[in-house]
Amino acid sequence: VAKPIPTTQAISELAGVSKSTVSRALKGDERISLETRKRIGGIAEGLGYTTNAMARSLVTGKSGVIGYVIGQTENLFYQEQVELISRVAADRGVHLMLFQVPLGGDLTQVIPSMLQYRLDGCIVIASVPVSASAVKTCASYRMPLVLLNRSAPGGLASSVFCANQDGARRAAEFLVAGRHQRIAFVAGRADSPLSLDREAGFTAGIAAAGRKLAARCIGHFTFEGGFEAGRELMALPASKRPDAIFAASDVMAFGVLDAVRSAGRKVPDEVSVVGFDGLRAGAWPAYDLTTVVQPIESMFVRAMEMLGRRDGKDPNPPETVHIQPEFRLRGSARVPADWPLGDTLKGR
Amino acid sequence: VAKPIPTTQAISELAGVSKSTVSRALKGDERISLETRKRIGGIAEGLGYTTNAMARSLVTGKSGVIGYVIGQTENLFYQEQVELISRVAADRGVHLMLFQVPLGGDLTQVIPSMLQYRLDGCIVIASVPVSASAVKTCASYRMPLVLLNRSAPGGLASSVFCANQDGARRAAEFLVAGRHQRIAFVAGRADSPLSLDREAGFTAGIAAAGRKLAARCIGHFTFEGGFEAGRELMALPASKRPDAIFAASDVMAFGVLDAVRSAGRKVPDEVSVVGFDGLRAGAWPAYDLTTVVQPIESMFVRAMEMLGRRDGKDPNPPETVHIQPEFRLRGSARVPADWPLGDTLKGR
DNA sequence: CTGAAAGCGCTTACAG
């Protein structure tokens, strides 16, 4: 039998008190006597009451939902995160609404929807382009934004970064210590700040050892791109062929690995491969990838905190944080004899 | 400079008409003169107006958002789908709210949240346990439910299935035609209807050729479980060792493949492996998996249609549909000489 | 073709 969801009105009638009292009792207002609170709580429970979030947010101005903006990406990395962020959100009692920016689009496209639902804020992943005007629009409507691994044009939004440079530098030190002779880098896209950061950290790391990059390819952050890059590198004459390859993402590293193997080279005996991200699939024996692990759970927690803490009406001032990644040793790269096992970047 | 989001009130003042007219004009009500509609539309645009979805849904009783309920699963299959379903939803102008049922939990846990936001309906993926009482509760509150690859206890909710039996049967026919001698099956969990369906279809397929299963293992729907199963199977004496293995999911098939190879067996010369799902990662050279591809996009579209079509106040009556999967030939299994290339189940 | 009024289900000053 279908029953409508009961309202505070229904409860107030059953309890013989006003709707105001019901409302206050339900949210545990101290001004209502404990006894009344308990009684009302019991009635609400018995009726199967749930507050109408729409009505509540209409008056409070807070919706209890934050937006999670993803791109139209086939990148495994982002796919893995959905479960994680939804758990982090659930733990804090906030709900997540999903927004997808189509390929070639910009955050701007989903702003109207975000505003419609009066979101308490938005988390935007790195693969979504964010124009200066998009950030400005959100700021003008007081819609707090947290960008992941991306800085906000004009500094009008918060950012949570993995310490990309530090992580990449660590990978460089690892490969140098492993006595690799010709070290190559596979970039994501030429114009990606994320890729550039990782490249900067990596080249700084090998430069510190008085070395330089033996080769550099573009892998477009895709498996296929990584595979192609790996093929190119393996096609080089022996004197130039790299014996170590660092890819700016794990999926690309997977592609590189498959290419290296199909070129008949042994991993890690002839070629070491290191990635960046920390995909779960990296643990599968087929790849067994040594990689820099992004602290995504911590990154999400920080992002939620930034969105959550706004006590007053005004959003928090934008801030930027960098969280250190970990370095995960697996079988795809030669381990220097004296390298501390189980070492992590965090420990430094 | 921060500005509040304008309301119909603001527009009505600027336009010199009533809020009623603004409301009607904005939704293109024919009763408002075209001229007025255009003028109001222009003013709204200029003001950067977006309707307050909370207020609207408070009166209409429709929120424009549907729930997507996922489990705490690390299964790649579900991870890949988030992007797809969010695109399908966006195409139809509905928004998606994410709900996660923790490990060991049941749909019941998230029902209060679903009710709070007065969702227009919910899509529940197969890895989420759905008790009879959960279905009953949703039905009693008129919350339409569509379960994926799972039938509703009591028939009180709709279901969209991949034709699991047909797909698995096709895999069986393929392996039989490939003249494999000892055919094994790796199940998901013993109590999973999904796994049982695929097993039923598969064994029916080989039984039709007068054959029976050479071996059967449990792989728990995980990579590790598949790997373990593959190891067990490869450890059998040569006379019992399978030369063909069908896994009830792609991730398990990946594990099987890695186990088969690490046991020193050649794929597909000595052992053929076939999966079920159609993960993108199956196309990677490291796995190159022949598999039954679930038509998830069509499944999502049907699910949305089931939720969307309710014109009146009452939800649509529950229905159940089965959509045919495709069979994708790749390199992990020997192809029968006379097998039609590019053949799909759909074509039959 | 348009408007005044009521109401969706809450919360929150303001009174007492």
Add this chain to the structure above:
DNA sequence: CTGAAAGCGCTTACAG
């Protein structure tokens, strides 16, 4: 410790 009243921003019969 509790209630009456106003109001959040819409939509929708009901009138005209």
